[in-house]
Amino acid sequence: MGFDQVRQRRLSDDIVEQLERMILEGTLRAGERLPAERALAEQFGVSRPSLREAIQKLTAKGLLISRQGGGNYVVESLGSTFSDPLLHLLESSSDAQRDLLEFRHTLEASCAYYAAIRATDVDRARLREAFDALQDCYARVDEVSRAEEGAADANFHLAIAEASHNAVLLHTIRGLFDLLRRNVVTNIGGMYKQRSETRDMLISQHRELYLAIIEGRADDAREVSSRHLLYVQEVLEEVRQQVQRTARAERRNGI
Numbered sequence: 001m002g003f004d005q006v007r008q009r010r011l012s013d014d015i016v017e018q019l020e021r022m023i024l025e026g027t028l029r030a031g032e033r034l035p036a037e038r039a040l041a042e043q044f045g046v047s048r049p050s051l052r053e054a055i056q057k058l059t060a061k062g063l064l065i066s067r068q069g070g071g072n073y074v075v076e077s078l079g080s081t082f083s084d085p086l087l088h089l090l091e092s093s094s095d096a097q098r099d100l101l102e103f104r105h106t107l108e109a110s111c112a113y114y115a116a117i118r119a120t121d122v123d124r125a126r127l128r129e130a131f132d133a134l135q136d137c138y139a140r141v142d143e144v145s146r147a148e149e150g151a152a153d154a155n156f157h158l159a160i161a162e163a164s165h166n167a168v169l170l171h172t173i174r175g176l177f178d179l180l181r182r183n184v185v186t187n188i189g190g191m192y193k194q195r196s197e198t199r200d201m202l203i204s205q206h207r208e209l210y211l212a213i214i215e216g217r218a219d220d221a222r223e224v225s226s227r228h229l230l231y232v233q234e235v236l237e238e239v240r241q242q243v244q245r246t247a248r249a250e251r252r253n254g255i
Helices: 011-024 037-044 048-060 084-092 094-118 121-139 146-163 167-175 177-194 198-214 218-252
Strands: 064-067 071-074
Touching: 011 048, 037 048, 048 064, 094 121, 094 146, 094 167, 094 177, 094 198, 094 218, 121 146, 121 198, 146 167, 146 177, 146 198, 167 177, 177 198, 177 218, 198 218
Parallel strands: none
Antiparallel strands: 064 071
């Protein structure tokens, strides 16, 4: 009977495994700079040559990039679900905006459900911070810009995805972050004009969602998330129909 020779595991492989886990769980984000080699070696309790070997392996895998004199970074493209040109196409298409909301409907309801089950104290603190920032935007009605409100809204939903502790959901939401933020900025003004109660509804829905997750009510969290996005879809459909009616009326009058 033949036996395969047992290979001794290299220390650099353990470092690679830890860094890969940190990237996958979202601790290290796309584009983020790693600590300096000396500091990172001390944190891992390893020699700098072993750390350099691990970094070279991760660079070869396309997960890290080393910049001359500038340190080591998680590659930017890791967090991009869509290329910039495609993002612009999606942004300018009303059909694509509708498709994004349908996609969010499915995705974010699952994030909310798992976040309510799995959120840790650290996750709840991060979610509370994101929720407070969003509430601050709602409170400063005449001072806050659409861009600031859009970023706060997207950050709140990203915090929920992080709390879900599902790597696929998290990286999908992160990859869509810019599109989500722009989608909110594009739509929110029209929504506020269409229905006077929209701002109050969004405030109430986000509060309900936040509390359901914080209190661990998973089914409620999923239902509130679903109801929130259905409301957004409903109002935006009204906006779309109003725009079409206005254009039709102007054509009839030769405007």
